[in-house]
Amino acid sequence: MKTDSPAIYADLKEKLMNARFDPGEKLKPAALQGEYGCSANTVRDVLLRLTKVGLVEFEIQRGFRAQYTSPEKRNDVTRFRTMLEQEGATLSMKLGGISWEADLTAAHHKLSHLEREFERSGDLATNPENMKLWTNAEWGFHDTLISRCGSPMLRETYENVYGQFRQQMVAQERDFGRSYFSAIIAEHQAILDAALSRDVAACREAIHDHLKRNYVEVAPLEAAV
Amino acid sequence: MKTDSPAIYADLKEKLMNARFDPGEKLKPAALQGEYGCSANTVRDVLLRLTKVGLVEFEIQRGFRAQYTSPEKRNDVTRFRTMLEQEGATLSMKLGGISWEADLTAAHHKLSHLEREFERSGDLATNPENMKLWTNAEWGFHDTLISRCGSPMLRETYENVYGQFRQQMVAQERDFGRSYFSAIIAEHQAILDAALSRDVAACREAIHDHLKRNYVEVAPLEAAV
DNA sequence: AAAAATGAAAATTTCGAAATTTTTTGCAAG
DNA sequence: CTTGCAAAAAATTTCGAAATTTTCATTTTT
Numbered sequence: 001m002k003t004d005s006p007a008i009y010a011d012l013k014e015k016l017m018n019a020r021f022d023p024g025e026k027l028k029p030a031a032l033q034g035e036y037g038c039s040a041n042t043v044r045d046v047l048l049r050l051t052k053v054g055l056v057e058f059e060i061q062r063g064f065r066a067q068y069t070s071p072e073k074r075n076d077v078t079r080f081r082t083m084l085e086q087e088g089a090t091l092s093m094k095l096g097g098i099s100w101e102a103d104l105t106a107a108h109h110k111l112s113h114l115e116r117e118f119e120r121s122g123d124l125a126t127n128p129e130n131m132k133l134w135t136n137a138e139w140g141f142h143d144t145l146i147s148r149c150g151s152p153m154l155r156e157t158y159e160n161v162y163g164q165f166r167q168q169m170v171a172q173e174r175d176f177g178r179s180y181f182s183a184i185i186a187e188h189q190a191i192l193d194a195a196l197s198r199d200v201a202a203c204r205e206a207i208h209d210h211l212k213r214n215y216v217e218v219a220p221l222e223a224a225v
Numbered sequence: 226m227k228t229d230s231p232a233i234y235a236d237l238k239e240k241l242m243n244a245r246f247d248p249g250e251k252l253k254p255a256a257l258q259g260e261y262g263c264s265a266n267t268v269r270d271v272l273l274r275l276t277k278v279g280l281v282e283f284e285i286q287r288g289f290r291a292q293y294t295s296p297e298k299r300n301d302v303t304r305f306r307t308m309l310e311q312e313g314a315t316l317s318m319k320l321g322g323i324s325w326e327a328d329l330t331a332a333h334h335k336l337s338h339l340e341r342e343f344e345r346s347g348d349l350a351t352n353p354e355n356m357k358l359w360t361n362a363e364w365g366f367h368d369t370l371i372s373r374c375g376s377p378m379l380r381e382t383y384e385n386v387y388g389q390f391r392q393q394m395v396a397q398e399r400d401f402g403r404s405y406f407s408a409i410i411a412e413h414q415a416i417l418d419a420a421l422s423r424d425v426a427a428c429r430e431a432i433h434d435h436l437k438r439n440y441v442e443v444a445p446l447e448a449a450v
Numbered sequence: 451a452a453a454a455a456t457g458a459a460a461a462t463t464t465c466g467a468a469a470t471t472t473t474t475t476g477c478a479a480g
Numbered sequence: 481c482t483t484g485c486a487a488a489a490a491a492t493t494t495c496g497a498a499a500t501t502t503t504c505a506t507t508t509t510t
Contacts, residue, residue, distance in 0.1 A: 003464070006285065028491070039465045041266075044492085048273040049283075058274075060231065061471060063492060080378040083312055153305040157382060228494070253461070264495045269462085286501060288462060455508070463500070474489070480482085 003038040009046045011036075016055040016066060017163055019171035023069035027056065053160045055167055067167055071216045074168045078214040081165050084158045085211075086204045088146025089191075093198045096148030101196055107144040108192045111137040112185060119181035135166075141188065145195060169214060183213075228263040234271045236261075241280040241291060242388055244396035248294035252281065278385045280392055292389065294396055296441045302390045303439040309383045310436075311429045313371025314416075318423045321373035326421055332369040333417045336362040337410060344406035360391075366413065370420060394439060408438075 012032075015021060027047055029040035036043065047064045050056040057065045067073075092100060114137050118124040124131055139162065146158055174180070187210040194203035237257075240246060252272055254265035261268065272289045275281040282290045292298075317325060339355075339362050348355060364387065371383055399405070412435040419428035 005463080026491095030491070040492095041466085042464060045273070045463080048270070049276070051274070052277045061492065062473095076376050076378050079376055080382075083379070087308055151301050151304055153301050153386070154308070157305075161378070230493080251461095255461070265462095266496085267494060270493080286462065287503095451510105453508100453510075456506080457504100458506095459502105459504080461500100461502070463498105465498075466495105468493105468495075470491100470493070472489105472491070474487105476487080477485085479484080 003036070003042055005038075005042055005046055008036050008038065008042065009049060012046060012050060013053075013055060013163075016050065017166050017170065019167065021066040023066060023171055025066045027064040027066060029064075054164045067164065069168055069171055071218050074172075075215055075218060077161065077165045077168050078211055081158070081161045082208055082211050084154060084161060085142065085146060085207050088149040088151075088154055088158060089195060089203050089207060090200050091149035091151065091154075092146055093195060093200055093203065095150050100144075100148045103147065104141075104144050104192065104195060107137070107141040108188060111141045111188060115181050115185050115188070118176075119178050119185065122178055124176050124181075145191065165214075184210075228261070228267055230263075230267055230271055233261050233263065233267065234274060237271060237275060238278075238280060238388075241275065242391050242395065244392065246291040248291060248396055250291045252289040252291060254289075279389045292392055294393055296443050299393045299397075300440055300443060302386065302393050303436055306383070306386045306390050307433055307436050309379060309386060310367065310371060310432050313374040313376075313379055313383060314420060314428050314432060315425050316374035316376065316379075317371055318420060318425055318428065320375050325369075325373045328372065329366075329369050329417065329420060332362070332366040333413060336366045336413060340406050340410050340413070343401075344403050344410065347403055370416065390439075409435075 021027065029043035029047065032043045033040045047056050048058065051058045051064075055067060057067055059065075111134075114130075114134050118130065118134065124134060142162065143155075143159070146155060149155060187206065190206040191203060191210060194206050246252065254268035254272065257268045258265045272281050273283065276283045276289075280292060282292055284290075321329075336359075339359050343355065343359065367387065368380075368384070371380060374380060412431065415431040416428060416435060419431050
């Protein structure tokens with residue numbers, strides 16, 4: 001009995017965030033068990049825990065599925081993430097001190113360094129190791145932005161929604177060419193500048209601008225109850 | 226094998242929301258198993274699922290606990306709930322049509338009827354059946370308020386946070402006397418009026434006023450990273 | 451006496467199999 | 481050819497026990 005469920009959790013989480021499962025794909029413990037050399041129950045246990053962070057859907061008596069995808073779902077995730085990040089950043093701007101400015105500057109420095117590198121070389125899409133570096137740096141910047149919001153619940157929720165955002169968008173097979181990075185670099189810079197100058201309106205706007213590319217057209221319907 | 230895990234889930238959820246477990250109390254599957262005539266694993270399964278809605282804390286290799294309580298935690302839940310409800314209500318005011326107005330009016334009617342009754346008779350605290358009635362009506366009103374926000378994620382998150390709010394506050398042993406209901410009735414009315422007249426600022430204010438009694442003084446510290 | 455080490459008890463995790471439920475398949479009727 | 485039903489197959493849930501880890505009380509060492 002040498003199974004390492006934290007490793008299974010981490011591996012499944014990584015696969016889910018990187019869309020290595022199709023949207024809505026069934027996740028059968030009995031099938032996954034072979035991958036990890038453990039019993040089906042252990043996989044079930046892990047999937048139940050991944051349910052909490054929103055990466056896996058669970059329905060009683062009919063098992064687990066990778067989160068489904070749709071234009072509506074992507075819009076929802078994007079809107080919700082935007083809202084949480086705007087609120088978190090606004091609070092950080094009010095509550096954060098010099099240490100926050102230092103942390104945010106550092107996180108941005110790391111991120112922009114990478115992005116300028118990828119803008120030049122264009123070898124992000126091809127190199128999974130670079131993708132991981134960028135992914136971590138991007139997360140670090142956005143997390144630091146809201147880190148002084150003073151609300152653990154907001155921060156934890158943001159983390160989960162950020163993960164779901166990535167899950168939805170990675171499946172979209174976007175273009176990570178140079179023009180993408182040119183835009184992204186400017187957007188991150190705009191967020192940083194607004195945050196450091198404590199300009200709440202500008203920062204909210206910059207966050208919205210950063211995420212608006214992810215909205216897609218959907219037939220407008222009155223929301224259901 | 227006649228165990229009914231949905232019933233176990235419902236029962237534990239009810240007990241957690243009504244603070245029938247002490248804050249931070251250990252929830253041991255082997256101990257709870259007797260209550261429900263099932264195996265410890267079934268209880269574990271249920272507790273893992275209750276983790277998703279934030280009523281239960283899980284830490285790997287050291288099991289489950291009822292959510293802990295503290296002034297900071299109560300403030301956090303209150304602040305986060307306020308924020309979500311304000312955003313949800315604002316969106317509903319923008320997107321909701323006549324059917325929303327009808328639903329909201331109906332939900333408020335049901336709620337205020339009960340509250341006026343309890344204001345007169347004062348027999349809420351003593352009668353658990355009445356408490357349940359009020360609890361459901363209160364939830365119905367607030368859920369309807371945000372029901373047209375157009376964001377399933379916001380709405381689901383609000384539901385979880387509302388449950389955690391109740392979990393925290395019920396443990397506080399508050400005074401449900403007549404004066405409490407006098408205040409509550411006016412607050413719900415103010416929310417309804419502002420919502421129906423699509424007055425965003427007034428509605429946000431009314432939501433804040435409704436929840437502000439739950440804030441407690443806490444030594445101000447710069448938020449940790 | 452305080453701290454570290456030891457060992458027993460308790461709790462958590464994992465397992466493989468049995469019981470239950472859902473889904474699929476095959477066949478017959480309209 | 482489609483629909484409805486029954487049987488088989490597959491998947492999920494539940495179980496009780498074994499393996500592992502944590503917790504707690506006790507003893508040993510500094």
